[in-house]
Amino acid sequence: MVTIMDMNTGKVIEEPEEYGEEVLNASWLPPRPEPALQVQQVEHIETEPKAPPMDVEHFLEAVYRYQE
Numbered sequence: 001m002v003t004i005m006d007m008n009t010g011k012v013i014e015e016p017e018e019y020g021e022e023v024l025n026a027s028w029l030p031p032r033p034e035p036a037l038q039v040q041q042v043e044h045i046e047t048e049p050k051a052p053p054m055d056v057e058h059f060l061e062a063v064y065r066y067q068e
Contacts (some may be wrong), residue, residue, distance in 0.1 A: 004014045 009067055
């Protein structure tokens with residue numbers, strides 16, 4: 001609560017009015033139902049990891065060529 005007073009006398013100059021219920025609840029939103037996400041079964045496919053390229057020089061040449 002804020003009270004405005006005179007610094008010299010200490011008397012109350014003005015007391016602001018309290019907020020009404022419509023102002024206090026201004027940002028309130030009614031509850032909305034959250035959408036339920038469906039759980040889906042996913043088939044797991046096992047794959048072989050790919051081996052890195054063996055020719056490192058060829059790879060670096062291609063990288064430098066694409067940078068130009």
